[in-house]
Amino acid sequence: MKQTYEEIEETYIKTLKGRAALKRLLKDMAKNRKQMAVLIASVMITAIAATFSPLAIGDAVNGVADRSFKVILDFSLLFIGLAMIQFASNRFRVISSTILAQGTVKNLRDRSFKSIQHVPISFFSKVKAGFLISRMTNDGETLGEFLTFQIPSVVSGMTTVILSIAIMLYLDFNLTLYALIVLPFLSIFTISLQGKVRKNYLRTRRTIAAITGNLAENISSIRSIKAFNVESYTEERFDGLNNDNLNANIRASRLSSMYGAIVRIIEYSGIAIVVLAGAIQLKAGLISIGILVSFIFYVQEFFDPVIQLSQLYNSYQSSIVGVGRIYGIIDSKKEVQSEGEINISTLNDSIVLKDVNFAYDDSDALKNINLTIKKGENIGIVGHTGAGKTTLSNLIMKFYTPQTGEILVDGRNLSEINTESYRNLISPVLQEPFLFRGTIYENVKIAAPDKSENEIEKLASDFSLKRIFDKLPEGMETNVGELGRSLSEGQKQAIAILRALCRDPQIIIMDEPTSNIDPYSEKFIFQSLEKFARERTLILITHRFSMISLVDKIIVLQDGKIVESGTFPELREKKGIFSQMYDILYGNRGESIE
Numbered sequence: 050m051k052q053t054y055e056e057i058e059e060t061y062i063k064t065l066k067g068r069a070a071l072k073r074l075l076k077d078m079a080k081n082r083k084q085m086a087v088l089i090a091s092v093m094i095t096a097i098a099a100t101f102s103p104l105a106i107g108d109a110v111n112g113v114a115d116r117s118f119k120v121i122l123d124f125s126l127l128f129i130g131l132a133m134i135q136f137a138s139n140r141f142r143v144i145s146s147t148i149l150a151q152g153t154v155k156n157l158r159d160r161s162f163k164s165i166q167h168v169p170i171s172f173f174s175k176v177k178a179g180f181l182i183s184r185m186t187n188d189g190e191t192l193g194e195f196l197t198f199q200i201p202s203v204v205s206g207m208t209t210v211i212l213s214i215a216i217m218l219y220l221d222f223n224l225t226l227y228a229l230i231v232l233p234f235l236s237i238f239t240i241s242l243q244g245k246v247r248k249n250y251l252r253t254r255r256t257i258a259a260i261t262g263n264l265a266e267n268i269s270s271i272r273s274i275k276a277f278n279v280e281s282y283t284e285e286r287f288d289g290l291n292n293d294n295l296n297a298n299i300r301a302s303r304l305s306s307m308y309g310a311i312v313r314i315i316e317y318s319g320i321a322i323v324v325l326a327g328a329i330q331l332k333a334g335l336i337s338i339g340i341l342v343s344f345i346f347y348v349q350e351f352f353d354p355v356i357q358l359s360q361l362y363n364s365y366q367s368s369i370v371g372v373g374r375i376y377g378i379i380d381s382k383k384e385v386q387s388e389g390e391i392n393i394s395t396l397n398d399s400i401v402l403k404d405v406n407f408a409y410d411d412s413d414a415l416k417n418i419n420l421t422i423k424k425g426e427n428i429g430i431v432g433h434t435g436a437g438k439t440t441l442s443n444l445i446m447k448f449y450t451p452q453t454g455e456i457l458v459d460g461r462n463l464s465e466i467n468t469e470s471y472r473n474l475i476s477p478v479l480q481e482p483f484l485f486r487g488t489i490y491e492n493v494k495i496a497a498p499d500k501s502e503n504e505i506e507k508l509a510s511d512f513s514l515k516r517i518f519d520k521l522p523e524g525m526e527t528n529v530g531e532l533g534r535s536l537s538e539g540q541k542q543a544i545a546i547l548r549a550l551c552r553d554p555q556i557i558i559m560d561e562p563t564s565n566i567d568p569y570s571e572k573f574i575f576q577s578l579e580k581f582a583r584e585r586t587l588i589l590i591t592h593r594f595s596m597i598s599l600v601d602k603i604i605v606l607q608d609g610k611i612v613e614s615g616t617f618p619e620l621r622e623k624k625g626i627f628s629q630m631y632d633i634l635y636g637n638r639g640e641s642i643e
């Protein structure tokens with residue numbers, strides 16, 4: 050059966066389940082013990098000060114009933130004192146909870162960002178970017194709110210409940226039992242709703258992730274959407290997802306309002322019971338009017354945190370689901386980095402692929418590949434679309450690991466070589482060069498931070514790339530816009546080539562490096578690359594043959610297999626697949642590009 054996106058995502062990002070997520074979160078938060086201690090202390094002081102207020106009010110009522118000015122004065126002073134304590138401790142509470150909450154969210158975001166920098170490339174072909182963004186932003190936000198507001202309210206609520214019960218017991222045992230009669234009903238009711246609440250929250254989180262995912266996809270493909278005139282279709286799809294989210298939120302709020310209303314009914318029943326039982330005791334002269342007034346306040350004081358605590362469950366569910374998702378990203382399986390294993394700084398002899406087989410999912414992309422790339426050799430990989438050229442370069446770049454067979458670098462298995470040290474030898478010029486916001490200089494410097502602007506400019510001139518940038522209004526100072534949207538495809542490719550050259554690599558892997566550059570500019574780049582590649586190992590992937598004379602040996606791939614290999618004249622002579630491809634492109638004029 051076909052997997053849903055959620056199922057696919059779950060295989061890459063394992064959402065940590067409720068209790069495990071909470072345990073880990075508390076462990077992470079415990080690292081910030083000092084703030085936690087300040088927070089707990091300030092919350093408890095605020096709650097204790099607040100809980101003593103009804104007692105003071107009861108005394109004041111007794112004072113009024115007894116017409117005792119001294120009691121009323123004492124009450125006023127006590128009341129002001131309690132208010133000042135609350136004001137001061139509340140300030141600490143707000144600041145420390147923000148530091149603790151936002152600090153935790155920042156730490157989790159940093160760790161998940163770091164994690165996605167190190168997951169294998171296959172992760173990104175399965176997990177949607179928008180969903181990842183949603184996990185790191187929306188889920189992080191929900192957690193932030195939970196920690197800032199809800200955690201203090203748990204501590205405060207528990208302090209209030211325990212202290213209120215203690216004071217009520219101290220004031221009158223029997224009346225306390227009456228006040229607590231409704232508690233079992235409230236607990237049973239709350240527990241019976243838990244499953245539904247959890248489901249609702251999961252639904253709201255999923256639907257918001259779907260919206261973010263759809264938004265990211267739409268923004269990145271806006272040109273195609275416009276070109277195909279499919280705006281109304283994409284609007285409808287977005288509207289559908291938006292509706293799902295609205296409905297999920299309405300369902301969640303219906304449940305929460307129904308819950309709130311029923312809890313209030315239980316609360317008022319509790320107050321009515323206390324008033325009734327209290328009035329009987331008052332009439333019998335067992336308690337004072339002040340005690341009855343204090344009790345009425347305490348029942349309320351005591352119910353508010355109970356309601357908050359039970360509503361907290363909603364928000365707990367929502368944020369714990371989010372935290373579980375964030376931990377899922379942090380824990381996602383990393384690229385084999387081969388830490389502590391062989392570090393290499395040069396390619397001394399060769400890269401050898403021995404009986405290599407590779408499949409992305411179930412379909413084979415490369416079959417039984419045997420290939421030797423000698424140091425300093427320039428090889429071309431050609432073949433029709435989907436033949437496996439990019440896959441082969443992905444394996445050589447160590448983006449993927451072959452399922453069977455091995456890749457040997459100077460005789461050592463690539464999986465034993467530290468990935469970072471190996472990739473430092475290589476400069477890729479990929480089909481889709483990634484550009485960051487910033488100038489052309491800045492984009493080149495990302496790959497070669499030690500190069501000055503003058504050195505970059507000189508390399509650009511030497512390799513005839515500067516003339517491509519000179520057409521831009523601010524030359525190499527031009528801002529490339531988001532993802533390089535202010536540049537032409539050819540200009541983007543020119544940046545990718547310049548980046549690779551600036552790294553001064555030992556191995557250069559080019560995947561259709563000049564496919565978007567005009568033939569005139571391509572000719573100049575070709576001449577420069579020829580000089581550059583002479584001293585280096587070059588792997589050139591192409592199905593255009595304009596650059597093929599850069600290479601010494603050509604490998605022809607078809608359906609994932611090497612079907613031909615040899616020099617250009619040898620392959621022309623053979624009149625096989627390569628020759629056919631060449632003839633289709635240039636006509637069977639028997640001309641050589643050499």
Ligand SMILES: Nc1ncnc2c1ncn2[C@@H]1O[C@H](COP(=O)(O)OP(=O)(O)OP(=O)(O)O)[C@@H](O)[C@H]1O
Nearest residue numbers: 174409410414432433434435436437438439440441
């Ligand atoms: N991330 C992926 N997940 C699943 N299958 C993939 C993935 N990337 C490529 N493939 C499949 O692997 C096969 C080889 O693809 P590859 O990109 O290596 O071909 P190519 O020769 O580079 O093609 P082109 O010239 O069009 O770039 C194709 O059938 C393709 O559909």
